Amino acid sequence: MKKFLRWGIGVIFCLLFLPTAQAALFPDVLPGSWYEEAVEEMTREGLLTGCDDGTFQPMREISGAEFVAITLRCTGQEFVLGEGHWASEALYYGRNAGWFDWDELPFDGSQWEACDRPISRQLAVKILMKALLPGTEYDFNRESQKISDFSSLSGRYYEPVLSAYAAGIARGDETGAFCPERGLTRAEACILFQRALARQERRPGTGEEIPSQTPSPEEPLQTQQGGAAENGWLQMKGVQLCNEAGDPIVLRGMSSHGLRWYGQFTNRQSIQNTAAFGANVFRVAMYTGEGGYLSQQQVMREKAYATVDAAIQNDLYVILDWHILSDGNPMTHVEEAEAFFAEAAARYADTPNVLYEICNEPNGNVSWAEDIKPYAQRLVSAIRAQSPKGVILIGSPTWSQDIHLAAADPVDGENLMYTLHFYAGTHGQDLRNRIDSAWAAGLPVFVSEWGTSRADGSGGVFLEESRVWLDHLEERGISWCNWSLCDKHETSAALKPGTAPDREWTEKDLTASGQFVFSQFKR
Numbered sequence: 001m002k003k004f005l006r007w008g009i010g011v012i013f014c015l016l017f018l019p020t021a022q023a024a025l026f027p028d029v030l031p032g033s034w035y036e037e038a039v040e041e042m043t044r045e046g047l048l049t050g051c052d053d054g055t056f057q058p059m060r061e062i063s064g065a066e067f068v069a070i071t072l073r074c075t076g077q078e079f080v081l082g083e084g085h086w087a088s089e090a091l092y093y094g095r096n097a098g099w100f101d102w103d104e105l106p107f108d109g110s111q112w113e114a115c116d117r118p119i120s121r122q123l124a125v126k127i128l129m130k131a132l133l134p135g136t137e138y139d140f141n142r143e144s145q146k147i148s149d150f151s152s153l154s155g156r157y158y159e160p161v162l163s164a165y166a167a168g169i170a171r172g173d174e175t176g177a178f179c180p181e182r183g184l185t186r187a188e189a190c191i192l193f194q195r196a197l198a199r200q201e202r203r204p205g206t207g208e209e210i211p212s213q214t215p216s217p218e219e220p221l222q223t224q225q226g227g228a229a230e231n232g233w234l235q236m237k238g239v240q241l242c243n244e245a246g247d248p249i250v251l252r253g254m255s256s257h258g259l260r261w262y263g264q265f266t267n268r269q270s271i272q273n274t275a276a277f278g279a280n281v282f283r284v285a286m287y288t289g290e291g292g293y294l295s296q297q298q299v300m301r302e303k304a305y306a307t308v309d310a311a312i313q314n315d316l317y318v319i320l321d322w323h324i325l326s327d328g329n330p331m332t333h334v335e336e337a338e339a340f341f342a343e344a345a346a347r348y349a350d351t352p353n354v355l356y357e358i359c360n361e362p363n364g365n366v367s368w369a370e371d372i373k374p375y376a377q378r379l380v381s382a383i384r385a386q387s388p389k390g391v392i393l394i395g396s397p398t399w400s401q402d403i404h405l406a407a408a409d410p411v412d413g414e415n416l417m418y419t420l421h422f423y424a425g426t427h428g429q430d431l432r433n434r435i436d437s438a439w440a441a442g443l444p445v446f447v448s449e450w451g452t453s454r455a456d457g458s459g460g461v462f463l464e465e466s467r468v469w470l471d472h473l474e475e476r477g478i479s480w481c482n483w484s485l486c487d488k489h490e491t492s493a494a495l496k497p498g499t500a501p502d503r504e505w506t507e508k509d510l511t512a513s514g515q516f517v518f519s520q521f522k523r
């Protein structure tokens with residue numbers, strides 16, 4: 001009894017393993033937070049309970065003993081309260097099983113301090129992988145490239161950390177850093193456990209098979225929705241678009257048609273109508289050729305700004321799209337583009353809503369290495385001089401389908417994403433595979449334009465094919481804008497001919513394409 005008191009009081013606040021599976025809500029687990037679901041699920045499954053004062057303490061760094069004890073539970077074994085230390089049985093078990101070495105969590109039967117200190121991320125990942133996903137394969141070059149501070153990782157942890165990256169369990173912070181020596185919060189630990197358990201279920205022989213060669217999508221992401229007021233500045237974490245707080249976010253919404261032709265559907269009411277169906281992004285397609293910006297700069301600039309402002313007023317993220325099409329090589333008008341984006345980026349430098357899409361769809365005789373990459377490098381410099389943080393979207397040859405070229409030779413800079421455009425009646429699995437290869441190479445992808453039609457805007461409507469596409473994007477947390485918000489007599493148009501832009505819309509105003517697409521904003 002004395003022994004019990006010695007370790008039981010003061011040191012251990014958290015009775016993690018009371019044999020209860022009740023889904024208690026903790027007062028300090030914020031409803032709707034990125035970790036709420038993970039904590040609740042693990043609690044429900046009896047893998048953990050809160051602290052004995054009824055809190056969960058999500059932001060406290062987890063100790064080695066706590067981490068090992070939860071790991072033991074996750075392997076399906078019963079947790080037995082130890083003597084000398086509440087987690088001693090679990091610690092002995094873990095060490096014997098080779099989850100960690102003696103010097104990593106030293107204890108000799110009386111000195112337990114080290115086990116009660118915050119565990120490092122590298123050691124936590126090692127224990128997790130050894131216990132739950134031993135033998136997970138990885139490609140050294142591919143995975144190590146994802147980690148910006150790889151040089152600070154000790155060789156001892158290469159295998160567990162790289163395999164955890166390969167399995168989508170460990171991911172870097174906003175700078176791509178893993179921070180091997182840092183601690184991790186109890187909330188972060190929950191997410192790691194959840195990903196590992198979900199991954200375990202999908203292992204060969206235990207359910208859905210994962211082909212070993214194709215990079216698997218990470219676990220279905222818990223993604224944020226909502227607009228800029230709630231989510232703030234966007235940032236990249238590896239390939240994933242995240243909000244200011246660092247939580248994955250998915251943007252879904254509409255692209256305008258050409259401002260010059262269908263500008264009536266870019267007024268405040270039309271954008272509000274689109275947002276009312278759940279969209280959180282709007283794309284402003286400003287054609288450069290075809291009588292667009294290059295022919296009437298002042299008029300088109302003002303129209304584009306007015307549209308961006310209307311989207312901001314509706315709290316949407318908004319993409320300013322330099323819509324090259326008949327002018328297939330962006331280099332042809334690089335100076336006009338630089339001037340346009342320098343001014344726009346200065347105008348919106350303090351506005352987290354705005355993303356810059358610098359070349360809609362390069363096509364024709366245009367090369368990634370000779371034309372688009374140098375163009376993008378110049379535009380990134382021009383925009384960054386004004387807007388240090390705004391996300392920049394970069395196209396590729398063949399109407400922004402050649403992301404494999406960008407993946408092999410990406411542009412220098414931060415917060416850059418690469419656009420992939422598809423039309424469900426024309427493009428299928430081959431193009432979807434490109435997303436996965438690009439991802440494996442660490443290339444962030446944004447589908448800034450897609451349609452339910454064929455690539456010329458007509459044909460179909462191809463809703464089944466569209467659904468397959470959207471599922472593919474959804475599983476990967478990839479954002480999209482649909483072409484297009486207009487009432488033109490073509491399949492890809494979301495509005496029936498004659499729809500009024502200045503009143504509210506119901507489903508009856510939407511075409512077959514529009515009804516499907518508007519129903520997908522909130523998935």
Ligand code: DCB
Binds near residue numbers: 426454457483
């Ligand atoms: C893209 C363009 C976009 C175009 C749509 C549908 O082009 F970015 O501007 O929109 O896809 O084709 C169409 C409108 C029509 C309009 C026409 C010309 O829907 O109302 O008359 O632009 O302004 C693509 C995308 C992919 C491919 C080809 C094109 N592809 N393309 O894979 O072959 O030729 O425009």
